[in-house]
Amino acid sequence: MSLKVLVGCKRVIDYAVKIRVRPDKLGVVTDGIKHSMNPFDEIAIEEAVRLKEKNIVKEVIAVSCGPTQAQETIRTALAMGADRGIHVEVPAKEMEKLEPLHVSKILAKLAEKEQAELVIVGKQAIDDDTNATAQMTAGILNWPQATFASKIEKKDDFLEVIREIDGGLETIKVKLPAVVSADLRLNEPRYATLPNIMKAKKKKIEKMKPADLGVDTTPHFEVIEVTDPPAREAGIKVEDVDTLLLKLKEVGRI
Amino acid sequence: MMRYNKLLWGLSRINLAMDMAPAASRLQSTVAEPASSGRVSHRERNITKKEESKSFVMNIFRGSAVTEQAIPFPDILTEEQKETLEMLIGPTEKFFRECNDAAKNDSIEAIEEQSMQSLRELGAFGLQVPVEYGGVGLNNTQYTRLVEIVGYNDLGVGITLGAHQSIGFKGIMITGTPEQKAKYLPKVATGEHIAAFALTEPSSGSDAGSIRSRAVLAEDGSHYVLNGSKIWISNGGLAEVFTVFAQSPFTDPKTGVTKDKVTAFIVERAFGGVSHGPPEKKMGIKASNTAEVYFEDTKIPVENVLGGPGNGFKVAMEILNNGRFGMAAAMTGTICYSFKKALDFATSRTQFGQRIDSYGTIQEKLSRMAMLHYVSESMTYMISSNMDAGSKDYHLEAAISKCFASEAAWTVTDEAIQVMGGMGFMKETGLERVLRDLRIFRIFEGTNDILRLFVALTGLQYAGGHLRELQQALKNPAANMGLILGEGTKRAKRAIGFTNNGTIEGIHPKLSDSALLLGRAVEAFGYTAEGLLMKHGKSIIDQQFLLNRLANSCIDLYASLVVLSRASRSLNLNLLSSDHEEKIARVWVNEASDRIQLNLTAVKSSVSQKNFSDLEAIAKELSCHGNIIAERPLGF
Numbered sequence: 001m002s003l004k005v006l007v008g009c010k011r012v013i014d015y016a017v018k019i020r021v022r023p024d025k026l027g028v029v030t031d032g033i034k035h036s037m038n039p040f041d042e043i044a045i046e047e048a049v050r051l052k053e054k055n056i057v058k059e060v061i062a063v064s065c066g067p068t069q070a071q072e073t074i075r076t077a078l079a080m081g082a083d084r085g086i087h088v089e090v091p092a093k094e095m096e097k098l099e100p101l102h103v104s105k106i107l108a109k110l111a112e113k114e115q116a117e118l119v120i121v122g123k124q125a126i127d128d129d130t131n132a133t134a135q136m137t138a139g140i141l142n143w144p145q146a147t148f149a150s151k152i153e154k155k156d157d158f159l160e161v162i163r164e165i166d167g168g169l170e171t172i173k174v175k176l177p178a179v180v181s182a183d184l185r186l187n188e189p190r191y192a193t194l195p196n197i198m199k200a201k202k203k204k205i206e207k208m209k210p211a212d213l214g215v216d217t218t219p220h221f222e223v224i225e226v227t228d229p230p231a232r233e234a235g236i237k238v239e240d241v242d243t244l245l246l247k248l249k250e251v252g253r254i
Numbered sequence: 255m256m257r258y259n260k261l262l263w264g265l266s267r268i269n270l271a272m273d274m275a276p277a278a279s280r281l282q283s284t285v286a287e288p289a290s291s292g293r294v295s296h297r298e299r300n301i302t303k304k305e306e307s308k309s310f311v312m313n314i315f316r317g318s319a320v321t322e323q324a325i326p327f328p329d330i331l332t333e334e335q336k337e338t339l340e341m342l343i344g345p346t347e348k349f350f351r352e353c354n355d356a357a358k359n360d361s362i363e364a365i366e367e368q369s370m371q372s373l374r375e376l377g378a379f380g381l382q383v384p385v386e387y388g389g390v391g392l393n394n395t396q397y398t399r400l401v402e403i404v405g406y407n408d409l410g411v412g413i414t415l416g417a418h419q420s421i422g423f424k425g426i427m428i429t430g431t432p433e434q435k436a437k438y439l440p441k442v443a444t445g446e447h448i449a450a451f452a453l454t455e456p457s458s459g460s461d462a463g464s465i466r467s468r469a470v471l472a473e474d475g476s477h478y479v480l481n482g483s484k485i486w487i488s489n490g491g492l493a494e495v496f497t498v499f500a501q502s503p504f505t506d507p508k509t510g511v512t513k514d515k516v517t518a519f520i521v522e523r524a525f526g527g528v529s530h531g532p533p534e535k536k537m538g539i540k541a542s543n544t545a546e547v548y549f550e551d552t553k554i555p556v557e558n559v560l561g562g563p564g565n566g567f568k569v570a571m572e573i574l575n576n577g578r579f580g581m582a583a584a585m586t587g588t589i590c591y592s593f594k595k596a597l598d599f600a601t602s603r604t605q606f607g608q609r610i611d612s613y614g615t616i617q618e619k620l621s622r623m624a625m626l627h628y629v630s631e632s633m634t635y636m637i638s639s640n641m642d643a644g645s646k647d648y649h650l651e652a653a654i655s656k657c658f659a660s661e662a663a664w665t666v667t668d669e670a671i672q673v674m675g676g677m678g679f680m681k682e683t684g685l686e687r688v689l690r691d692l693r694i695f696r697i698f699e700g701t702n703d704i705l706r707l708f709v710a711l712t713g714l715q716y717a718g719g720h721l722r723e724l725q726q727a728l729k730n731p732a733a734n735m736g737l738i739l740g741e742g743t744k745r746a747k748r749a750i751g752f753t754n755n756g757t758i759e760g761i762h763p764k765l766s767d768s769a770l771l772l773g774r775a776v777e778a779f780g781y782t783a784e785g786l787l788m789k790h791g792k793s794i795i796d797q798q799f800l801l802n803r804l805a806n807s808c809i810d811l812y813a814s815l816v817v818l819s820r821a822s823r824s825l826n827l828n829l830l831s832s833d834h835e836e837k838i839a840r841v842w843v844n845e846a847s848d849r850i851q852l853n854l855t856a857v858k859s860s861v862s863q864k865n866f867s868d869l870e871a872i873a874k875e876l877s878c879h880g881n882i883i884a885e886r887p888l889g890f
Contacts, residue, residue: 036344072337079341191345194377194390197338 002058003176005048006111007082008103008121008133009041011066011073015126025225027096037073039189040122042080043182046189047152048120049081056154057118059083063110065103067092071205078200079192085205086110090217097219102210104136109213111141117177118159123148134181144174148183307716309647311654311812315713316720317780319773323647324815325760327632327823328639330395339396346403349376356408359541360687363533365411373445378415380443382427387439394638398583402634405587409691410541412584417488417542418442420577421699422449425497425518425569428576429561434520438495450493452484452521452547453570460704462516462570467500469519469554478502478559480521480552490545491530496521497560497573498549504564516566520558527552538690574699578652579641581695582634585659588692589627589666595685596623596670599677610673619669621841626662628838632816633658650712653705654812660695660702667692706805707798713808714794717783758815762822764836768843772814775850779807782854799866803853810846810853817842 013019014034022029037045051057062077064070065088074085088106090098111119119141124131138145146152146161150169153160163170164183174180192200210217238244248254307313313320331339350356353372359365365373373379381397383389392400404412423442426434441447458464467482480500484490497518504515521528531546561569597620600611610616633655640648667689671678678685696702756777761769783804786794794801821839824832856862875883 072341075337075341191348191376192341193375194342194345194381195385195388196377197341197345198385198390201338 003051003056003118004059004061004114004116005051005057005118005120006061006063006107006114006116007041007044007048007077008107008119009045009062009064009073009077010038010122010125010127011035011064011070012038012125012127015039021226021228025227026223027226030092035069035072037076038122038125038127040124040126040182040184042122042189043184043186044120044122044180045077045080045082046187047149047180047182048118049190050187051152051154052081052083061086061110061114061116063088063107065090065098065106065210066095074205075197075200076192078203078205079197080190081196082203084203087205087207088213089207089209094217096223097221098217099220100130100132100136101220102215102217103133104140105215106210106213107133107137108140109215111137111177113213119143119177119179121179121181123181123183134179138179141177141179143177143179145179145181146172146174147181149180150183150185152180152186307647308645309650310815311650311709311808312647312713312716314776314779314808314811315717315783317777317784319758319776319815321758321760321815321819323640323643323645324636325758325819325822326826327816327819328636328643329823330393330639330642335393335396339392339399342390342392342396342400343403345376346378346400349373349378350403350407354408354411356410356541357684357687359408359410360691363540364543365414365541369411370445373411373415377444379418379445379448380439381415381419383419383439383443387435387443389439389443394579394641395635397580398634398638401580401583402587402590405584406591407587408541409584409588409688410539413488413539413542413694414448414492416577416580416584417451418445418449418493420580421451421573422489422493422497423495424573424577425451425560426520428572429518429569430520431557433557434560438520442495447494448489448492449495449497450487450489450547451573452487452490452496452498454484454486455482456485460701462499463567465499465501465516467498467549468514469500469502469517471503471556472553475556477556478519478554480519480527480549480554482549484547484549486534486544487530487547488542488544490547491533491543493547494523496523496528496547499566499570502563502566515564516570517563518560518566518569519554520560521549521552521554525552525554536694538687538693575649575652576641578656578699579634579637579648581699582630582637582652582655582659585663585692585695586627586630586634588663588688589623589630589659592663592667592670592685592688593620593623593627595683596620596673599674616673619673623666623669625838625842626666628820628835629813629817629842630655630659630662632820633813636816636819650709650808651812653700653709654809656695656699657702657705658809658813660692663692663695664689703802706802709808710801710805711795713804714783714787717780718787721784721787758818760822761818762825762836764825765818765821765839765843768814768818768840771843771847772811772818775807775811775814775847778854779804779811779850782807782857786857799869800857803857807850807853810850814843814846 012035013028013030014036017034020029021027045060045062048057048060052060060082061084062074062082063086064073064077066073067090071085071087074082074087078085107119107121110116119134119137121134121137123134134147135145146159146163148163148165149161150164151162155173158173158175159178159180161172161174161180163172164185236247238247245254308320308323310320310324349372354369355366359369377390380387380389381392381400382394383391385391401412401416404415419442423438426438426442430438438447442449453462453465455465455467457466465482467480467484469478469480471478480498482500484498487493498521499516499518501514502517503512504517505512527550529548529550531548534544536544560566597611600616600620601609603610611620633651637648637651637655640651667685671685671689674683674685677683681687700708756770756773757766758769758773758776786797786800786804790797790800817839821832821835824835829835
């Protein structure tokens with residue numbers, strides 16, 4: 001069996017960067033800030049590459065929507081082992097307003113166009129945390145979905161997926177084609193090695209615009225305000241345990 | 255890696271003994287009277303060719319500031335190269351964060367096998383090997399950035415990687431035939447085969463020309479037979495491929511005379527007769543393997559001669575000159591590590607009711623550490639960029655960067671320990687290992703002492719050549735009027751204490767005072783250097799007290815130039831850090847200017863001359879006596 005897999009990988013502000021709100025309070029500062037691939041998407045790429053290494057998958061296609069720099073994210077995916085990339089160009093200004101529904105439509109169109117039988121994405125992006133793209137993509141394609149996967153196994157013509165749910169694990173079967181979203185414990189993504197990064201420069205990245213796929217990216221939401229989380233207030237020191245208990249009672253914590 | 259250096263001394267001796275001596279000896283008559291009409295010797299032609307050097311350091315010996323390689327601060331990487339490099343940084347840092355334990359490597363005196371394997375997978379053994387041979391294909395500037403990360407994290411790993419690619423197989427990269435490259439590069443690039451550089455011998459250290467290993471061509475002409483032993487070979491116990499230097503009978507095609515000359519060979523352990531001693535016990539870089547290597551009737555196919563028979567010395571020099579900037583890169587990373595430790599401590603430690611970074615003593619230490627980092631980093635990137643731009647005139651600069659950065663790293667790490675007090679002395683803090691590890695950088699690849707002489711003597715030789723050109727011009731004044739008048743004006747101005755307006759062009763206006771200081775220092779330096787040549791002639795070679803002071807001035811001059819250039823770049827680009835950098839540059843140049851003045855005065859003043867002759871006498875007395883001479887105050 002040889003599947004074609006489409007993997008979504010989003011360029012986000014690096015997890016280690018301290019986020020700062022823009023002066024206009026309509027977003028966060030992104031200029032000159034280190035970006036990298038959304039960690040959950042790294043897990044998705046890793047899983048696709050592992051499936052390829054097990055000869056279950058024939059081709060891994062990495063897709064990213066975003067400005068020119070999104071190509072760096074695709075290059076990382078290619079260096080990790082993806083075969084080729086698709087860059088759906090969305091200018092930085094519009095990217096701020098790109099919603100999961102838009103991305104889902106893009107992924108769905110691409111899945112059809114490429115005749116992919118499996119779409120893997122991270123369960124959520126660490127910037128907007130919407131956790132919606134996998135579900136919407138499955139809905140649009142009318143494919144089964146296996147979200148929050150922590151283990152994927154191919155059996156006959158279906159996937160057996162173990163999902164992390166509240167209070168335990170759930171094992172489900174999904175028929176192919178399907179959409180899977182990767183959870184944290186699905187795997188530990190490899191790091192691209194230096195020679196592979198160099199080789200990845202030769203792999204192909206196809207460029208297109210949402211309109212080329214017939215997807216309209218008119219926003220459905222408007223951001224009214226972005227604010228910092230409230231600053232932590234200073235605490236007080238107490239003399240002894242009795243005072244501590246008293247104070248806690250005063251503020252209604254015990 | 256530790257063993258080879260020494261060439262330098264050999265080189266200086268050869269070049270200077272042969273080339274400079276006649277140049278210098280004639281200097282005394284240069285201005286006074288035209289030399290007797292004579293043939294222009296082969297050597298003189300050589301010197302004339304060298305006169306086009308674009309090296310700043312070379313030209314300050316003539317009192318002129320040639321800054322085209324330095325100003326504006328070179329920006330060599332294309333956008334694509336930058337993007338690629340940025341992608342490489344993550345995996346490299348991650349390796350050190352997650353796969354490598356420097357403290358453990360130090361304690362087991364080896365790099366853990368899983369760590370070695372990760373390094374191979376990462377591609378760290380072939381950073382500059384072209385992609386078509388399975389390497390990463392980095393240029394020098396990209397390599398510098400990654401070596402900084404290595405130097406920040408583990409110098410033991412750094413030496414293992416450096417001995418392998420910076421010198422071990424570098425000869426194959428830069429002078430190898432296509433066949434040699436195709437045969438050896440793919441395996442060394444992946445780290446499947448480790449490489450080593452074998453030059454130093456028990457009786458041959460700084461004087462590399464005196465090696466005794468010998469390779470003799472077999473009667474059928476198909477192979478050489480190598481015998482000899484090498485010491486202190488980094489990776490000596492691990493390597494499969496060696497770049498070996500040995501004496502070999504060489505017949506000069508012109509004269510027909512046969513004598514031993516150094517030839518470089520690519521030797522595989524598999525050739526047979528290659529063995530090695532146990533790993534040496536060392537002060538630092540314990541994780542890096544250092545061993546003796548023996549060759550006993552090792553048969554080397556003739557096609558494994560590297561760079562042509564009899565050219566071994568040149569090959570060795572090219573390899574070392576080419577790799578020297580890498581040590582400054584590693585040291586820059588080390589400085590950053592030690593500085594960060596000190597800064598983190600100083601900004602959290604409270605004593606006498608205040609954070610210690612609020613005290614002037616600590617503030618001065620922190621600022622000076624950051625200044626040393628700024629200079630080292632600026633030198634490293636300037637030189638790697640010059641090399642990437644195709645410059646051939648970077649050898650003195652590279653030697654200076656190695657001296658400067660290795661000494662700066664020592665000072666910074668030492669001061670970091672001091673800032674941290676008792677905590678700095680504790681092994682757990684991670685600075686004592688770094689101090690031990692980095693000590694070797696002042697010794698190997700040309701000791702800093704040898705490199706200083708190399709800088710001073712090469713520069714003087716160059717200046718000597720120019721004086722001779724003037725001498726030649728005086729023979730035919732009509733045809734060379736421009737040259738003579740130019741020199742004449744320069745000298746006349748100096749004679750009446752009137753320098754050229756003297757500033758360095760291209761420096762940001764905010765630093766114009768510093769540019770002027772540097773410009774004047776360059777001129778004063780050139781004047782002093784020329785004076786020394788006039789006074790001492792060829793015997794300047796033996797005036798090491800003076801040469802060292804010239805070299806120290808060179809280091810300060812070049813350091814000042816690079817910080818001014820870099821700070822100007824930041825100011826021009828309006829970088830967020832530009833004000834900070836401006837302050838660093840200003841303090842650096844002010845203080846460097848004072849030191850230069852002190853050193854140049856010492857070269858000339860009668861008090862210093864007396865001091866030097868006393869120091870010489872004291873040393874002779876000590877050597878003769880064989881112990882401390884002064885009696886104890888107690889008398890017993």
